[in-house]
Amino acid sequence: MLKPEHLRTLREVVRLGSFAAAANRLGYTSSAVSQQMASLERETGVRLFERFAHSVLPTSAAEVLARQAETLLADIERMVATVREVHRNSQPQVRLGVFPSICDLLASVLRDLEPEERAGIRLSVAEPSQLIARLGAGGEMDAAIVYQVGNSGLSWPSTLSRRWVAEDRYRLVLPRAWPDLSPHRAEQLVDLPWIMHHPGSSDASLLEALLGHWKLHPRVVCHSDDFKVTLSLIGAGLGAALIPDLALRDHSPDVVVVDLPWLNISRSIFTLARPERESARLQTLLDKLAF
Numbered sequence: 001m002l003k004p005e006h007l008r009t010l011r012e013v014v015r016l017g018s019f020a021a022a023a024n025r026l027g028y029t030s031s032a033v034s035q036q037m038a039s040l041e042r043e044t045g046v047r048l049f050e051r052f053a054h055s056v057l058p059t060s061a062a063e064v065l066a067r068q069a070e071t072l073l074a075d076i077e078r079m080v081a082t083v084r085e086v087h088r089n090s091q092p093q094v095r096l097g098v099f100p101s102i103c104d105l106l107a108s109v110l111r112d113l114e115p116e117e118r119a120g121i122r123l124s125v126a127e128p129s130q131l132i133a134r135l136g137a138g139g140e141m142d143a144a145i146v147y148q149v150g151n152s153g154l155s156w157p158s159t160l161s162r163r164w165v166a167e168d169r170y171r172l173v174l175p176r177a178w179p180d181l182s183p184h185r186a187e188q189l190v191d192l193p194w195i196m197h198h199p200g201s202s203d204a205s206l207l208e209a210l211l212g213h214w215k216l217h218p219r220v221v222c223h224s225d226d227f228k229v230t231l232s233l234i235g236a237g238l239g240a241a242l243i244p245d246l247a248l249r250d251h252s253p254d255v256v257v258v259d260l261p262w263l264n265i266s267r268s269i270f271t272l273a274r275p276e277r278e279s280a281r282l283q284t285l286l287d288k289l290a291f
Contacts, residue, residue, distance in 0.1 A: 004076055006040045007069035009033055010048070014058045014066040094282045097124040097131035097144035101227050101247040102269075102289070109288045120281065127225075132156045135272055142282055143273035145289065150265075160272045166291055167266040168244040172258040173251075175237040184258050186214040193239035194218035195230050210265055231255060246291075 012022035019033040026033070041048050048062035058066070098106055103125060110118055124134065128146035135141050135156070147168065148154045156162075172184065181188050196218060197204035211218055221239045224230045227247035234241055235254030244267055248257060271286055 002040070002043055004073060006036045006043075007065075007073060009036045010040060010062065011066050011069050011073070013037065013049075013056070014062055017055075017058075019056060093120050093122055094279070094285055095122045095124075095140060095142045096282070096285065097126065097134060097141045097146075099128055099131070099145065099147060100125055101244065102145055104249045105246065105291060106289065109285070112288075121285065128154055132272065135160060135274060141274075142277035142279075143271055143286065145269065145271050145286075147267045147269045149267045156272055159274070161275050161278065163271045163273075163286075165269040165271060165289070168246050168269050169259075169266040170242045170244050170263075171248065172240065172260050172263070173231065173234050173243045173248070174240045174256045174258065175234050176254050176256050177237050178256075184260060186216060186262065189240070190216055191219065193221040195222045195224055195233055195239045195241040196220050197225050198223045201225060210263065214263070 009022060009026060009028070012025050013019060013033065016022050016025065019037070020030045022028075023030045023033045028036075037048060044061075044065070046059075046061045046065075048059055048065065050057040050059065106123075110121070124131065124141060124144075128144070128148070131141070131144040131146055132154070135144055145165065146154070172189075174181065196208070208218070222230075222233060224233065227243055230241050230243065231247070231251055233239065235252045242263075242265075246269075251257065273282070273286075
């Protein structure tokens with residue numbers, strides 16, 4: 001039976017006019033090319049080359065076979081490409097939900113994926129409570145990356161598998177244009193204008209309770225649930241805010257980020273997945289998003 005690799009070698013020998021040149025092009029040794037051509041001659045029962053001391057000369061039979069091989073190899077390559085495309089399209093899609101402030105990290109992961117890997121990913125960006133609702137029975141998502149602030153009222157079905165990812169620490173963020181408030185003691189922050197989450201949200205409830213513990217009663221000048229918007233407003237000098245590390249990636253030079261050891265709070269980030277949909281493809285993507 002004729003082997004495609006022998007036909008490829010024949011094609012290159014006829015094109016280039018020598019075993020050595022074909023070997024160099026294909027990454028073989030000259031002796032390997034010679035052995036392949038001898039095997040092809042045995043299979044066809046036809047002499048394909050006139051061999052001389054330092055060269056070979058293709059016979060007319062070799063030239064005819066090389067032309068036929070060109071067509072056959074092109075057909076094989078098209079067939080392999082078609083099979084790969086069918087295989088790619090038959091792979092299960094990954095339907096993942098994420099919360100907004102992890103999207104910068106997600107974007108960097110997606111940029112590193114091959115186009116065919118990205119093609120199978122379907123995303124939903126929303127707050128954790130909205131994502132969890134789409135993970136229940138009959139939901140359209142396979143998994144979600146969510147966060148919980150303290151012991152907020154976030155809940156999820158017991159049928160979902162849970163895996164911890166990281167703790168996302170909150171930092172104090174101030175306008176760079178403000179006077180230096182070092183060493184940032186609690187009493188220095190009492191009268192600051194603050195940008196807070198909307199009342200009733202898990203972030204707002206926890207932060208207000210913690211600030212209240214330190215007798216800080218925020219003078220709220222703005223409510224914003226979007227950290228990118230909040231950072232822009234801080235940079236413009238409107239007020240201070242507490243923002244988690246994930247939302248501070250590549251932040252503007254117009255803000256100052258301060259770690260407050262005495263205000264040690266973070267949000268827990270974890271994945272929730274439907275066990276019957278935890279494919280290897282999904283697991284690989286979640287592993288890449290760990291930080």
